[in-house]
Amino acid sequence: MEKSDIGHHISQQYNEELEELRNRVLAMGGLVEKQIADAVGALYEGDIELADHVITSDYQVNAMEVNIDEECTLILARRQPAAGDLRLIVAVIKTITDLERIGDQAEKVAHMALRLADAERPKNGYLELRNMGKQVKEMLHKALDAYARLDVEAALNVAHEDLNVDSQYEAIMRQRITHMMEDPRSIARSLDVMWAARALERIGDHSRNICEYVIYLVKGKDVRHISLKQMEQTAMEED
Amino acid sequence: MEKSDIGHHISQQYNEELEELRNRVLAMGGLVEKQIADAVGALYEGDIELADHVITSDYQVNAMEVNIDEECTLILARRQPAAGDLRLIVAVIKTITDLERIGDQAEKVAHMALRLADAERPKNGYLELRNMGKQVKEMLHKALDAYARLDVEAALNVAHEDLNVDSQYEAIMRQRITHMMEDPRSIARSLDVMWAARALERIGDHSRNICEYVIYLVKGKDVRHISLKQMEQTAMEED
Numbered sequence: 001m002e003k004s005d006i007g008h009h010i011s012q013q014y015n016e017e018l019e020e021l022r023n024r025v026l027a028m029g030g031l032v033e034k035q036i037a038d039a040v041g042a043l044y045e046g047d048i049e050l051a052d053h054v055i056t057s058d059y060q061v062n063a064m065e066v067n068i069d070e071e072c073t074l075i076l077a078r079r080q081p082a083a084g085d086l087r088l089i090v091a092v093i094k095t096i097t098d099l100e101r102i103g104d105q106a107e108k109v110a111h112m113a114l115r116l117a118d119a120e121r122p123k124n125g126y127l128e129l130r131n132m133g134k135q136v137k138e139m140l141h142k143a144l145d146a147y148a149r150l151d152v153e154a155a156l157n158v159a160h161e162d163l164n165v166d167s168q169y170e171a172i173m174r175q176r177i178t179h180m181m182e183d184p185r186s187i188a189r190s191l192d193v194m195w196a197a198r199a200l201e202r203i204g205d206h207s208r209n210i211c212e213y214v215i216y217l218v219k220g221k222d223v224r225h226i227s228l229k230q231m232e233q234t235a236m237e238e239d
Numbered sequence: 240m241e242k243s244d245i246g247h248h249i250s251q252q253y254n255e256e257l258e259e260l261r262n263r264v265l266a267m268g269g270l271v272e273k274q275i276a277d278a279v280g281a282l283y284e285g286d287i288e289l290a291d292h293v294i295t296s297d298y299q300v301n302a303m304e305v306n307i308d309e310e311c312t313l314i315l316a317r318r319q320p321a322a323g324d325l326r327l328i329v330a331v332i333k334t335i336t337d338l339e340r341i342g343d344q345a346e347k348v349a350h351m352a353l354r355l356a357d358a359e360r361p362k363n364g365y366l367e368l369r370n371m372g373k374q375v376k377e378m379l380h381k382a383l384d385a386y387a388r389l390d391v392e393a394a395l396n397v398a399h400e401d402l403n404v405d406s407q408y409e410a411i412m413r414q415r416i417t418h419m420m421e422d423p424r425s426i427a428r429s430l431d432v433m434w435a436a437r438a439l440e441r442i443g444d445h446s447r448n449i450c451e452y453v454i455y456l457v458k459g460k461d462v463r464h465i466s467l468k469q470m471e472q473t474a475m476e477e478d
Binding site: 059062063065066069070072073076077080082083086087090093094097177180181184187188191222224225 | 298301302304305308309311312315316319321322325326329332333336416419420423426427430461463464
């Protein structure tokens, strides 16, 4: 499907509905990105107010999910979309589920930030979580960019980055286990760091999912549950 | 919506397509239930072969998700469903995402079973995980039952059970943290138990999600992201 195929209908209003839907997904994505940045910032700075703000803002993400879902059902019922438009709606329904769950993970990180704010801060100020947080936020940003531009190649690049996130996660886990064994007094704090790292790792997975929907949307091919190499081959095949 | 509203169309073939779709979701659910039982059994019995079986069977769950999704898109395109039928399709698309993720969590438990099979076994043989595993498997079973019978009351009961699962999870976490502090040599094993408990807790969440789709399907009301009490009120309102 060419980009130009989306949003070109005889009905101007239908065009506008689809365009509006895409924009709402991007707006929801923007809010979720901010939630990640704020949650990781709160952790790094030990900023309790910012952490609270993330937690109390989660309802906005949830409300956006419910509203966009409703809009999708309305368009399905009214417009009976086919082909590329139908794939767009299905991709939106799936994308917002992942965005909502990214929001939940950001909220979890904010809870960890609250708990860690009271604990003695490590010399590096949780630098490893900050790096990982920065990377998954960028992953999500690029995934949403690929979605906005219907860019399969960009989507594949983001999917690749998830490998890097996974290895950062493994490194944090190994380091923390060693740390816990050496100094059992650090167990509670280490566990919080591990849960935060786990939440960030999940954000990477959800961002990768969004990239898979971009490929489905543009190519009409389902690339979930296959290896990265197979995904590349499938995405790059001529239609 | 009355149960009898679903699958009564002039077109006999359309009826059959919707009925077949519902059956496929239930079949996928049955497989996922078995994955949970096997994963927890493998953990409890220290059965490496069974754990391997769960891990290698996950592709079946994934394949079912992809196939059912395809079928939904086909029905949307061909039949242009409205009202209750449209809600059925949207609910199916969402339900299978949760079922697939339950499958992933069962696979995680199986991985923990593999790792814990080599470790010294505790006297109680991970009884706490067995209890929790049994409960979330039953939750999923009842959620699928509520889905099959379009039973709002049953769906609400399952959503209630999730509170119990959450408190079991909290208890395991507290107990394990104490254990780790008392005996740092148990840290690696305790972490595996914690990850397994976390995976089971997530299965409870996904089962609750399925109940929310049942209420959406029958009542046409979105009950995500609200309290259990609000959910009950909304679900019990007269149409």
